[in-house]
Amino acid sequence: MKLNGFILLFIGCFTCLLMAFKSDKKPEQQNWIRVNLLGYPTHGIKVAVWASKNNEIPAQFEIIEEGTNKVVYTSGSIKNFDAYGPFNKTARLNFSDFKLKGRFFIRANGILSPLVLINHDVYKGTADFCLRYMRQQRSGFNPFLKDSCHTHDGFVLYGSKAGIKDSTHFDASGGWHDASDYLQYSTTSANATYHLLMAYRDFPQVFGDDKMDNGLDGKNGRADVLDEAKWGLDWLLKMHPKKNIMFNQLADDRDHISMRIPKEDNQYGKGFERPLYFITGEPQQRGKFMNATTGTSSTAAKFTSAFNLGATLFKDLDKNYSALLNQKGKTALKFALQKPGVTQTVSVKSPYIYAEDNWVDDLELAVASLNFQTTKSSQKTINNALFYAEKEKTTPWMEKDTAAHYQYYPFINLGHYELAKQLEGENRTKIQNYYKLGIEQVWNRAKTNAFYRGIPFIWCSNNLTVAFAMQCGWYENLTGDKQFSELEQANFDWIFGCNPWGTSMVYGLPDWGDTPTDPHSAFTHLKNYPIDGGLVDGPVYTNIYKGLIGIQLAEDDEYEAFQSDLAVYHDDYGDYSTNEPTMDGTASLIYLLAAKEAQSKPINSNKTYSLGANIRGDSTIKKISLVFTGDEFADGGEKILKTLDEEKVKASFFLTGNFYRNPKYKALIKKLKLKGHYLGPHSDRHLLYCDWNNRDSLLISKSEFDRDLNSNYAAMANFGIRKSEAGYFLPPYEWYNETIANWTKEQGIKLINFTPGTRSNADYTYPEMGKSYRSSNEIFKSITDFNDKNPSGLNGFYLLLHIGTDPRRTDKFYDRLPELIHYLKKDGYQLTRIDN
Template sequence: MMSRLLLFLCLSVALSAFVLRANESAVIRVNLLGYRPSSLKTAVWGSLTEKKTARFQIVNAETDQVVWQREVGQAFGAYGPFQQTYRLNFSAFRQPGRFYLRTDEGTRSPTFRIDENVYDGAADFCLRYMRQQRSGYNPFLKDSCHTHDGYTMYGPMPDSTHIDASGGWHDASDYLQYVTTSANATYHLLAALRDFPEAFSDQHQTNGLAGANGQPDVLDEARWGLDWLLKMHPTDDWLFNQLGDDRDHAGLRIPKEDNFYGKGFERPVYFATGEPQGLFKYKNRATGVASTAGKVSSALALGYQLMRKLPADYADRSYIDRLRQRAQSAYKLGEQKPGNAQTAPGRAPYFYEEDNYVDDMELAAVEQLNLSGATSKQAGQWRNTALKFARQEPVTPWIENDTARHYQWYPFVNIGHAELAKRFPASQRKTVTDFYKRGIETVWQRAKQNAFYRGVPFIWCSNNLTTSFATQCLWYRQLTNDQQYAAFEQANFDWLFGCNPWGTSFVYGLPANADTPADPHSAFTHLKQYPIDGGLVDGPVRGSIYKNLIGITLHEPDEFAAFQSDLAVYHDDFGDYSTNEPTMDGTASLVYLLAAKQSEKRPKPTASTQSLAAGNQQANVDSKSTYFKGAKIRGDTSVRQLALVFTGDEFGDGGTTIARVLRKHNVRASFFLTGRFLRNRANASLVQQLRRDGHYIGPHSDQHLLYCDWTKRDSLLVTHEQFSKDLRANYAALGRFGIQRSKAKLFLPPYEWYNDSISVWTERAGLQLINYTPGTLSHADYTTPEESNYRDSETILQSIQTYKQRTGTGLNGFILLMHIGTDPARTDKLYNHLDDLLTELQTSSYQLVKVNQL
């Protein structure tokens, strides 16, 4: 009864989603997993019609209140099913919470989170799928399967010789097992533990059942892979490549014992001969062993490095020694038989058509170097060997091609480049890191023309390629500190979790309560409605590929029908094995990427970070400052310093006094002056003096325009053309005093009043908007006695003193704004109290700096 109710609810949800999507003419695609406050944050708006949009808002999902808004920026035009697209960049918005985006024509995004911990636990979640894929003993089913494996084929021993090959992981939603994918998955899991140990918890035993065992779960999972690799490379000169073949595809079943391979419950184990294999109609094109041997050697070597540091009750000395020995013997097999060890087909023409191996041997050479005991001379020799392999394949070939056969160039990222680069001092890495850069730039040239920044080809396992490419961007950024591809890297990560034409995450169940695969090509879900939590599905393929595949039939109406195109198709349907089948190795590579995302320190974005924004710039924010509507309003509150800022337009009567007092206290301040102030001949000598004294001088608009309504802040009173023309005139006036625009890129708006549009326009102009820090009344020094908002100097100074004495940060990071002159009707001039104010601040150990130093 419960299962029928669950099925009814799932069908109801799917039907409602189908009806909703069928009526949509425009959509907003976001990363459903969410964003960090300080990270790059971009969504994509797409229209199925010719309509356009101009502005978008961030809306608090709890209150339905608009909290931020911007113009959409550059139109990217048609892409896939969309006739018009825009990138919606909200990187400058940093407030934690639950939000949705809304455009001016009424399109609304799904709700998403902004939170520092938004990726926490995601890598651990994907380990659920790895455990479910275990062969030998399956902890998800709490039952054993494939325990009789297997009988040998193509080996030096007589065919059908029994060997113990039980264990490891099933490859995808079928139950074949491949050494090439298993070794790659094992390496990714081990590397994730090595690089990001804090991303993983301990909630399972070594056998995968619930219960802590004192080691992180990712190590337990990697150990499962290592154990099987040792079985597949049991002696110095024996290496097996595959367990089972496509006879496995005869029918759906929950894994148990298979009795259709002709020898009881045993399955065939294919020896890695380096020559073409295939027991039936089809044959592979194998040319060697090195592609498999290199992967095995690398995984076992890294396993050795990590395992030898563990307590003896988890990995005994003989086990650890065997890892080291087999890592070395596998490497030697790769040397002896260079070339590619493809998987063996059976009765269908599909197999893993791997055509490269030098990347595998490059990584294996580095890991041989990492094994303990190498002398300085030997270390240099291993580096040179690895570099020789690296130069033979500087760029993973799929990157420079727009198509590929199934797993033709595998793994999809050259891990060896990253590990080799680490073995050189930072100053000597460029040769290797430039290999990564060349590949990234190649994909970027394809990607920069579309709003999704999509340059990865739509071939089988496109999600695996996307995960690997995002990881390559990550490694390049970490190794070089070059931020120029950060937006591109983020776009590939966002694609996996919903910022794609279909608006779905491609990971089953992640995030919860969002659109993720519900009907994957998996016997677990199709037969038993078991969840396959954490499984990364293959992903979209070209329409031409999909149309030519054998045996695909959709079982349900296509809820994504409106978003399919010749460019790419994706179906959340059991019948589509090409786009909706989860893979073990793709999931393992995603575990690494998610662990990196959870653990990564957030560097300050730089100007180069914004270079890929294609006209949709983000604010040049830093993580220790405070921003409001895109303007910096306070600096680092952990540092006891503040900036004095003076604005000037109509009046300049305090200028001489202010300049004299600043010189007395040896303080450099910041002055933001309008064009009217600068062109007033009475102010010329003052401006020249301020410049000679080393103060910061920047723009405050030319005619001191009021940009937006005082009561309806979102209502603009100027056009973009008026804003730009006025700003250019302000800079022309600054230029007469030798103040170059490149040296005065901070802009303080007139009346200290602005909105999100002004912030966007300022960014487009290559400037950073700033404003005073709220909390004191210093900015009220312009008021006159007849005004209702009048504040005398004593009241203003007391407000500063009161704020300074507040517990915690006091005036730390403050932008304290006053005016260089005021209306003659105000006789109580605050600047006459500046001497006492500076004495008080310096006595309180505040360092006074220019605003560009804050």
């Protein structure tokens, strides 16, 4: 009995102990807050997503400062949604009006978000970070491994159309491996090359120079992104060695026999050589699988656009190389047109190919790129590009909820963007509206869920997401229409953690957040090498995942709670469908990150910018800058100087090198400097930078721009004016474009222009100019009318006048300068130098 009592006592105590343990066990989390783990620019759109499995929706949310734990913001700006994926209720928490810089957490109903960063530099260096993956994907010499691979490539297949015997050797070493395998495709490589070139063209200021052209450490005086683009161009040149020869693919899926670090492969039956698939324009079959090739256009046209953009950007860096690219662009276009249609890739052992099914978008871009190097866009070229644009108004996946693998590639119509910039009037509006139509097709799906997710979960869904965000941004840039800005940001946020799984889809970015650690990659799986910057494929429809061959997870699924019947994503080496990084997707992301970094730079939100130039100061403050330009004439110089002196006003003078060198104006310039007026550059020889009718068509090269501007500064130096104290530049003829703005930034100076709205800049006109002539009365009235009719008046205006005019103008507006200054002072305006 004593034993039984002891046993009963023991059982009772053990039960209590179990209950104690059970009571200490935390209940499974049911609610989460998803954010962009990279962070948000101070003045950007900022939205987090609330996700709940228990139907809970908060009434408000707070922002808590890290370190102090102080609540610094409270909001009820919550937009509720129903179920999505694994969640029963979701909501968008909008804190775009919160503009403090710092490190924070979002809290709602007791749930804390991951760390939220808000500052101007949240995206700084991210594009360069992703270039690490591109360098790691290099074939030939690989700078990450500091070793060479695939140096024997390759031998020709299907070359009889060009009179080439099969097994003939062509040098095809170089380029990038496509993904975690070592196949190389011309179509993805050409598209990736174009994105890298475009990133440098559009945002040169965000890229550094820390690598040599071979990818090893060191500076070579050229942005690393341009080095990487040239690596792609060099390989494309090898894949199009003669005008009648072009190869679509190097190696095939026999590559998939094993995971290995790249070296020399010998599984193709010809030593270490790999097969080069000639573009025939006809279906090709290896093993039991036949592709559906119909023509030569899709791949060859991508070659054309990459060559033409490359020729433009290298024109001032390497003229011989630029000329070669230009010549290859012409032969590639002829190859594209010899049999209009699509070229698909070849597979031997498995059914998975790049089943590209569209090609007119590639020809639209190729034809539009013919105008890149012309001083004036050819109307015939534009008409040809418009012809192809009409054939595919929207990229077909946008109106669908599924597609075959790479069926519609590239995932964005780049031709629409490049063509629209060359157009005016109805044609430009038409092309812009094609972008809008595609965005609306996706938005119709996206607006029904809190993640604003309208991208189909097909293979490489992340690549589509990046492309779509780019299209939204381009549409806004072309039109100024901001209605899709939040949709664009939502797609960008998705890539970096604002998704059901709460993870970034980019290896190692950010390094403090949840990012892929076990991707389908030989580098990580075999050697634990980091694949920094690689964009993984992204989630797929669950029914697609279940139907794929050979997928078996290697470890427990850490995201099991967030998988659903809708879509799955695994950070697991065994899942090649959602967690394999891709070279071309990463190249597209580099462009998007460069754009985001450029946009997030600190800009006074009350200032106005146009095409990269500051055209108005702070519109909330009653300050005006009188700006005078001069090149040939200075007849008003002494009168203007006398008036400014009497009125105790400091002004800004932007003068050409011609003006600074003119002996007649030497004394005047010295007086202006002595009196404390701002003296800046206006180009050396008063060049016209852009075509008057097609603003995107440059009339000068970058070397001409740099040389001319530096000569202007050299002329200023003769008066003791240093470049460091004259960092504002007003373009000649007040006519420029975004490329000029980017070139100006590269010089470390700031581009400005006059504030539009008045006719002050017409004070140079004379009666013989007919309808263009403006009298001084008209000019004065335009200034007072603008001041009277606009709520912010002339606040922050850069009011441009001329220091002298053609003798044929006898009605000199500078004679009215005292009257103008009195008017402005009476209305409370302070007149200051441009740098104040």
